[in-house]
Amino acid sequence: MRARSITTHFGNDHERLDGLLRRLAAKLRRDPTAADRLFREFKVGLERHIRCEEEILFPIFEAKTGLQDGGPTEVMRHEHRQILGLLNEIHGNLAGRDPSLEEAIGVLQGLLAAHNHKEEYILYPAIDRSLSASECDDVFAAMQGPKMIRIHHLFVSPGHNFFGHHGGPPGNHPVIEVEQIECVVGRGIRGDRFFDFKEDYKGQITFFSLEVFEALRRELNLPDAQPAATRRNVFVSGVDLNKLVGREFKLQGIRFAGVEECRPCYWMDKAFGPGAEAWLNGQGGLRCRILSNGWLRRSIS
Numbered sequence: 001m002r003a004r005s006i007t008t009h010f011g012n013d014h015e016r017l018d019g020l021l022r023r024l025a026a027k028l029r030r031d032p033t034a035a036d037r038l039f040r041e042f043k044v045g046l047e048r049h050i051r052c053e054e055e056i057l058f059p060i061f062e063a064k065t066g067l068q069d070g071g072p073t074e075v076m077r078h079e080h081r082q083i084l085g086l087l088n089e090i091h092g093n094l095a096g097r098d099p100s101l102e103e104a105i106g107v108l109q110g111l112l113a114a115h116n117h118k119e120e121y122i123l124y125p126a127i128d129r130s131l132s133a134s135e136c137d138d139v140f141a142a143m144q145g146p147k148m149i150r151i152h153h154l155f156v157s158p159g160h161n162f163f164g165h166h167g168g169p170p171g172n173h174p175v176i177e178v179e180q181i182e183c184v185v186g187r188g189i190r191g192d193r194f195f196d197f198k199e200d201y202k203g204q205i206t207f208f209s210l211e212v213f214e215a216l217r218r219e220l221n222l223p224d225a226q227p228a229a230t231r232r233n234v235f236v237s238g239v240d241l242n243k244l245v246g247r248e249f250k251l252q253g254i255r256f257a258g259v260e261e262c263r264p265c266y267w268m269d270k271a272f273g274p275g276a277e278a279w280l281n282g283q284g285g286l287r288c289r290i291l292s293n294g295w296l297r298r299s300i301s
């Protein structure tokens with residue numbers, strides 16, 4: 001008996017996403033801020049789920065069985081396009097509180113129910129039967145790998161607000177959200193406060209997990225908390241950043257070396273609210289050195 005199965009893992013993820021969508025539908029009129037937050041979490045989760053299927057799971061199944069054109073994965077890919085199309089339509093209408101929103105969410109729930117049923121009762125069990133235990137482990141490892149990382153926000157700040165201001169008043173340098181950043185080997189992000197800060201500085205670029213940030217907002221009830229206030233450079237989803245400590249990884253063709261956790265500081269309580277520093281302990285993000293030159297671009301709007 002293998003420790004993990006595709007059917008259980010992906011089936012549980014369907015259940016989680018269905019739950020988010022149900023809660024979102026219930027909050028739509030009564031609490032628009034909570035609905036927006038749930039939608040963001042749902043969208044990131046569903047897009048990642050589909051990418052894991054299309055980029056990792058289906059190709060392995062197709063290679064093993066030879067079933068590609070006209071096979072079950074082709075049907076699933078086609079349904080994904082419909083589901084993602086509707087998801088983007090809902091995204092576009094959410095801010096305007098379009099009256100057709102409830103109906104569109106109902107249609108999405110129906111599409112997902114039919115799609116998930118086929119995967120859970122036909123495709124996933126077939127994949128479980130066709131993969132060896134080690135191939136199944138490869139799927140789980142790939143889902144945690146850099147291939148699944150998505151960039152949601154990129155920030156630079158020209159000067160230090162807190163760093164070096166310990167005990168004194170914070171500075172007021174803005175944090176600027178940008179569409180792309182230029183990473184320079186050994187020096188940092190051009191235009192950022194840590195560019196050429198020190199030779200071989202260990203925090204040339206910092207990463208932060210969007211999933212951690214969403215959980216912080218939810219659990220400490222901080223709906224207005226903004227990613228920029230973390231003063232980290234790159235907001236990503238789809239990766240456990242702590243697992244990249246001591247490892248090299250590649251993102252959008254650029255190589256980075258994970259150095260250490262970017263530990264939360266006392267000013268996190270000021271920036272977000274009481275308890276933020278303690279809550280973020282152990283998940284404050286990742287400090288990295290830049291090992292090759294290139295531009296990082298936002299991959300998700």
Ligand SMILES: [Fe+2]
Binds near residue numbers: 053076080115119
């Ligand atoms: Fe799917």
Ligand SMILES: [Fe+2]
Binds near residue numbers: 010014049053116119
């Ligand atoms: Fe699925």
